[in-house]
Structures are given as structure tokens and as C-alpha cells.
Amino acid sequence: MDRLRAHSGDARAVPLSPDRHVYVEDGSGGDPEPLRPSYVLAFGELCLVDHDGEWYMGSLHDDGSVGCWAAYGADLAEAIRNL
Known part of the structure; x- marks a missing residue:
């Protein structure tokens, strides 16, 4: 997580359970x-x-669901740059 936070520049970055809508x-x-x-x-x-x-x-969203609008490819680093 430290590496993810450092790369994104967001100290709030956290993993969430994928068991959600x-x-x-x-x-x-x-x-x-x-x-x-x-x-x-x-x-x-x-x-x-x-x-x-x-x-x-x-x-x-407030109910814990995630509404996505676009795909940003297979590269996590590139997706983070698009945040």
C-alpha cells in the first residue's frame, strides 16, 4: 500500500473488498x-x-457500490496517472 500511495500521491489510497456491486x-x-x-x-x-x-x-457511492465510466487498460500505473 505504501508504494501505491507514493505512486498515486494520495495518502488516502486503500484497497476495498471486491465483494460489492x-x-x-x-x-x-x-x-x-x-x-x-x-x-x-x-x-x-x-x-x-x-x-x-x-x-x-x-x-x-454512499451504498458502497462503484459506478464505472471507462476502462483505462491493463497497466495499473497508467490508470493511476489518469486519476
């Missing part, structure tokens, strides 16, 4: 697609979610 919206107004995350990393209210080797960015 995580989804990605496709922007078309249709039903959100559920994701099955291996990892969920929180940076304040922003999250990075690993789903099938792809990192998605989203927001942590």
Missing part, C-alpha cells in the same frame, strides 16, 4: 453492465477496479 455504464442509457472485480482500489471517492485484467475508473 460494481458496474460500468456504456453511456447509451441502457442497463449498466455488472463487473466482477478482482481488486478495488479507492482514492477518496474515485476508484480503480480490476475486471478481467482491465482497470476501470469509477466513483464510490
Whole structure:
């Protein structure tokens, strides 16, 4: 975690349990697609979610769910730079 916090520059970075409702919206107004995350990393209210080797960015909601809006590739360091 220290390395993650140092790389992101966010001392609040913490891992969250992946046992939560995580989804990605496709922007078309249709039903959100559920994701099955291996990892969920929180940076304040922003999250990075690993789903099938792809990192998605989203927001942590009050109910503990994470709504993602885009995939940022397989490279965690690159996804962190996009926070």
C-alpha cells in the first residue's frame, strides 16, 4: 500500500473488498453492465477496479457500490496517472 500511495500521491489510497456491486455504464442509457472485480482500489471517492485484467475508473457511492465510466487498460500505473 505504501508504494501505491507514493505512486498515486494520495495518502488516502486503500484497497476495498471486491465483494460489492460494481458496474460500468456504456453511456447509451441502457442497463449498466455488472463487473466482477478482482481488486478495488479507492482514492477518496474515485476508484480503480480490476475486471478481467482491465482497470476501470469509477466513483464510490454512499451504498458502497462503484459506478464505472471507462476502462483505462491493463497497466495499473497508467490508470493511476489518469486519476
